[in-house]
Amino acid sequence: MICASCKQSYDLLCANISLKRFNLLDKDRKNNWNCQECLSKQPKTDNSNTLVRATRPANSDEDTDHTLREERNVTTRAKKQRSSPDSVESYVTESKLREIIKQEITQLVSEQLANISLQISGFHESLSFLNKQYDVLLQMVNERNETINTLVKKNDNLESQVKTLTDRIGQVEQNMRSSNIELNGIPEHKTENLIKTIQQLGSLVESPFEDSDILHVTRVAKLNKESDRPRSVIVKLRSQRRRDELLAAVIRYNKNKRDDKLNSGHLGIGGRRVPVFVSEHLTPTNKHLHAAARKKAKETGSKFVWIRDGRIFVRKNEQSPAIFIKNEESLKLIM
CATH class of the missing domain: 3.30.250 (Rec A Protein; domain 2)
Known part of the structure; x- marks a missing residue:
């Protein structure tokens, strides 16, 4: 509905008009409709011409009938209820509604922006803290990497030195065995005489020993304790030259006796014959x-x-x- 006086627009609910009534209104009434605010501003109509009933005592039936007839001739006019200020203010125009909505939205947006601003400030502080921690960790990692690289270089050098020292120690140990020979396959006996066995070997291969040639004879522990082979015999000779002479004599003997190479029977050991091998220690x-x-x-x-x-x-x-x-x-x- 549009007010004919103020030209403001109202919806039916604010204008206090039902949908049924609105449909019954003709075009003229719609065009001449006034809102409650404009109606309250219009001056009141003059009621000086209104008939007033005469005051007479009701003491007879005639008077009573006369009074009733006069009351029938009186035009009664419904009193208009004056709208109170509260009812006027209850009608909200479109512009006021827009203003209210705008204020509410502005307030809501301001509150939300304030919350977002606080959250952003918190995120900024957290990021600053994390950046500082990251810088500290990065510095620590770089220091650790430098330390690791240094240790790796030192470790490589140490491994090289250890390998060199191991080779040198191995060479020294081998040089200490330069005058030794090792015999494998000689059966073990509780009453064995290893010195006589070695002398028998020298005589057999035509490289006899003198008493000063043999410095020490012994058996050594097995590398593999589960093996059933007899323990090796280690002979320490007077010199490396004497060792080489004996080894060369054993090689010649085995070449000349391909069908009957050196064995335990040749050394005077009874029982089953088993091969005997002579080599460097x-x-x-x-x-x-x-x-x-x-x-x-x-x-x-x-x-x-x-x-x-x-x-x-x-x-x-x-x-x-x-x-x-x-x-x-x-x-x-x-x-």
Whole structure:
């Protein structure tokens, strides 16, 4: 509804008009409709021409009838209720409604922005703290990396030194065995006389021993305690030259007696005959390396594996050069 006086727009609920009544109004009444606020401002109409009933005592039936007839002739006019200020203010115009909504939204947005601002401030403080912690951690990591790199270099140097020292110690240990020979396969007996057995060996291979040639004879513990093979016999001779003479004599004897190589029967030991092997006395490391070289030579078809002065050599065949097996990496050279 649009007020004919103030031209303000009202919805039916604010104008206190039901939908049914609105549909019954014609066009003129809609165009001439006034809101309650404009109606309250209009002046009151003059009631000087209104008929007033005469005051007469009601003392007779005639008077009573006359009074009733006069009351019927009086035009009664319904009193208009004056709208109170509260009822006027209860009608809200579109502009006021927009203003109220705008104020509410502005207040709500301000509160939300204030909360967001506080949250952003908190995030900023948290990020600043995390950045400081990250810088500290990054510095610590860089320091640790430098320390680790330094330790890695030191470790590499130490490993190189340890390897060098290990090789030197191994060489020294091998040099200490330079005048020793090792016999494997000699059966053990409680009443055995190892010195006489060694003398019997020298006589057999035509390299007899003198009393001063043999400095010490003993058996050593097994590397593999579960093995049923007899313990090795270590003979310490007077010199490396004497050792080489005996080894050369054993090699000649085995070449000349291919069908009856050196065995326990030749050394005067009764019982079942078992082969006896005479070789240089190697360190445990070189023994392990010698066994690995023999195994690799067998796999690759290499014909010759021998030891000279504590060093291990492998040769593929008569025409190929000798390969010095210094360590386990050298085994890769056997092809």
